[in-house]
Every structure is written in structure tokens, then in C-alpha cells.
Amino acid sequence: AQSVSQHNHHVILSEAASLELGCNYSYGGTVNLFWYVQYPGQHLQLLLKYFSGDPLVKGIKGFEAEFIKSKFSFNLRKPSVQWSDTAEYFCAVNVKAAGNKLTFGGGTRVLVKP
Amino acid sequence: DVKVTQSSRYLVKRTGEKVFLECVQDMDHENMFWYRQDPGLGLRLIYFSYDVKMKEKGDIPEGYSVSREKKERFSLILESASTNQTSMYLCASSPGGQLSGNTIYFGEGSWLTVV
Numbered sequence: 001a002q003s004v005s006q007h008n009h010h011v012i013l014s015e016a017a018s019l020e021l022g023c024n025y026s027y028g029g030t031v032n033l034f035w036y037v038q039y040p041g042q043h044l045q046l047l048l049k050y051f052s053g054d055p056l057v058k059g060i061k062g063f064e065a066e067f068i069k070s071k072f073s074f075n076l077r078k079p080s081v082q083w084s085d086t087a088e089y090f091c092a093v094n095v096k097a098a099g100n101k102l103t104f105g106g107g108t109r110v111l112v113k114p
Numbered sequence: 115d116v117k118v119t120q121s122s123r124y125l126v127k128r129t130g131e132k133v134f135l136e137c138v139q140d141m142d143h144e145n146m147f148w149y150r151q152d153p154g155l156g157l158r159l160i161y162f163s164y165d166v167k168m169k170e171k172g173d174i175p176e177g178y179s180v181s182r183e184k185k186e187r188f189s190l191i192l193e194s195a196s197t198n199q200t201s202m203y204l205c206a207s208s209p210g211g212q213l214s215g216n217t218i219y220f221g222e223g224s225w226l227t228v229v
Contacts, residue, residue: 009154036220044157044204044220090156101172102218104149104156 002027004093006105014113015083021076021108023091032094033074034102035065039087047089050074061085083114117141118221120205126227133192135224137205144210146188147218148172148180151202160203163188164210195228202226 007022025031035047048059055067065076074091091105121136139146145164149157149172159172161180169180177199181189188207192199205221 004156006156043222046217049217092157101159101162102147102157103173104158106154106156 002031002093002095002103004091004103004105006089006091006108008108009106010109010111012111012113013081016080017112019076019078019081019085019110021089021091021110023074023076023105024072025074025091025093025103026072027093027095028072030096032096033065033067034092034094035059035063035074035076036090036092036104037087038090044090047076081110081112083112086110086112118205118207118219120203120221120224122224123222124225124227126229127192127195129196129228131192131195131228133195133226133228135190135192135203135205135226137188137190137221138186139188139205139207139219140186141207141209141219142185143207143219144185145208145218146182147206147208148178148188148190149204149206150174151204151223157204160190192226195226197228200226200228 003026005024033050036044037047038044048057050057050067058064063078088107088109090107092102118139147162148160151157158174163169163182179191203224206218208218
């Protein structure tokens, strides 16, 4: 079965710092890749997704992610974070052969200090 | 906007009780899902359904069952609640067909505490 690893459980940084969250998955076939965000007290929201084409994907709120197939990675980046980016971030993978199932990583809690 | 509504935000139940968690979506989606969310473990799929009366086991179905009698409603049932089922439960829905090109929409979650 596929698995998804997020390397950092907690990240603390100051406003204007750059953010990069790692995500690796363990399936060698065709995948769809997602990053979701959960702000405190709110439901999960889609940040961005990769299905095909350009491996550099731009999402909402200035986030982007790069799919590197050779490394089985889909890292999330933001050049300059704001206090409002404090949230928990989840990487998720859908293996096309497995239908509509999403497999999630363990999440990374990001705290941005004002 | 797609709306996925979970009827109970916070529940406290006793060990051995039967628990129903209800979820309704208003966008005529074929697919519906139940996940549980635990710190450090992310979201784990319990069950999903791709049509009325159809269900498939996810990664952690033990101790749970589901019911989908109507397209818009997907219920999660804990036949005999146990303390290790204390968790946040998330319902989700998506349009039919392969996930490619579609997005999953999540409800706000139900916090269940089993004492």
C-alpha cells in the first residue's frame, strides 16, 4: 500500500521567512498529488493539486509545490510567510489505480510568529 | 459552493454505546468518504462509497460500519464505541469518476470523545 511521509511535524518561523515543507510518497505508478491546509478551527481546504503537465504547481495564497518524480517528492513552498499562514498542512496522494482513495501524510503544524 | 455538513460537531459517548455520525452533501456528488484525524497520523480513510448502497473499506475499517441509503447522506456507525475511537471524524465528498480532475470537499469535522 502507498504511504505518504511529511518530514517535519512542527515548524516555527517568523513572518517574512521562507517556508518549505517536505512530502514524499512510496508508490511508483501514476499519482495525483495534493496539499491541503487546515486553519485553526476550520475545515480542510485545498491549497493546490498536481495531476499532469508542468511539475511546478501554483496554488492559492502564494503557495507553490514542485513534483519531482525521480525523488517521489512533492514539496510545498512559500517565499515569504505571514502570520495568517499558521495552520496544519497535509500532503495527500491519490494513486490512479486505486480509484478515489486519498492517502494523507501525518501533517505539519506551522506556527508563524508575528 | 459545495457544502458538506456533519450534524454533530462535538459528542461525548460512553464505552459500549452505539454512535451514529451523519454527513450530508448538497452537490449531488457520487463519492463520499469518512476519515479520522489523529495528531501525527494525519487523516486515515475508514470507509468510502461511490454510489447509493455501495461501500468500500478504507485503511482502518475495523470497529466501524457505514450506511448510504440516499445519495446525499453517508453515515458512520460505531457499533460499540471504545476509548481508542476518540478522535476527530471528517466526512468528504467528490464528484464521480476517477479522482483525476476532481477535488474532494471536506466537512468541518466531528469531535468524538469516548469515556
